[in-house]
Amino acid sequence: MSKQCNKCDHLYDQGLEQCPECGHSGCIVVDSHAKVDSVEVEAEHAREGETREMSREKGASAQNVYGWNxxxxxxxxxxxxxxxxxxxxxxxxxxxxxxxxxxxxxxxxxxxxxxxxxxxxxxxxxxxxxxxxxxxxxxxxxxxxxxxxxxxxxxxxxxxxxxxxxxxxxxxxxxxxxxxxxxxxxxxxxxxxxxxxxxxxxxxxxxxxxxxxxxxxxxxxxxx
Structure with missing residues (x-):
């Protein structure tokens, strides 16, 4: 478990009283592993979207190359x-x-x-x-x-x-x-x-x- 600053959203160790980045004392307790997993899932979805987009562009380009040479x-x-x-x-x-x-x-x-x-x-x-x-x-x-x-x-x-x-x-x-x-x-x-x-x-x-x-x-x- 770790703390997340209410002001700058920085994650820091649960044993600290204040945020080491901004000094704010307000925080919420979060599951750091769940946070990391969520970021990885979002990144994977973004990569899949880019791959699908590249595939569509490649397919459209392949259709445009036909013609008498x-x-x-x-x-x-x-x-x-x-x-x-x-x-x-x-x-x-x-x-x-x-x-x-x-x-x-x-x-x-x-x-x-x-x-x-x-x-x-x-x-x-x-x-x-x-x-x-x-x-x-x-x-x-x-x-x-x-x-x-x-x-x-x-x-x-x-x-x-x-x-x-x-x-x-x-x-x-x-x-x-x-x-x-x-x-x-x-x-x-x-x-x-x-x-x-x-x-x-x-x-x-x-x-x-x-x-x-x-x-x-x-x-x-x-x-x-």
Missing amino acids: WTAFLVPVPWCLGHRLWWQAAIIPAAVLSFVLASCSGYSASTILKLEFVVSLFHIPVGLSLLFEAIGGSSLILYNNGFTIHRTILGDMLVLSWLIWGVVLGIMGNHFAWQRHCFKSVSHLRSDQDAWKVCGFVLVLLGFLLRMNAVVGLGRLFYR
Whole structure:
């Protein structure tokens, strides 16, 4: 048991006649343990209220992050690696294989095929890739110094599957990035994606130029 001053509410030992803080002699006898328990209960309730409020704010923010992400669609590999989305970027080998199998180049180790490899890392799964493959024709067979390249059905399927995966990232990219807890707010996420959008379109333009260079080089090889 202890005493509580009527003037300043200070708790002090029951054996004292006056409050050590203000010197007032008026007091009431209180159960100090009950007082402490009451304070702890109030603090716990306050923490629970803050937790519920943070959960509601987080849920509302999660709903606001959804939206089409052009960068995740156009250049998914750099975007996924930049946001530490490792399993989303794990499909890189399939992307490389798709462009190698569906390549229209004639050399197995030529500069054109090396360009295809570079483009496959940075310029997927844009519809431009399917456009260029369609220009070549699905049954195109090229002969160059006795070496034959067949456009296989497997290659077409891999390109199509990579395009589908790009659409999934375009739809869910913002959500995946938000789940990494790298952003303080939705506005922070939006500003980051705006910066990535500029970078993404630069990479797409670079990939388009590389692709055009490969097509021109292929034409020179085929018609010489």
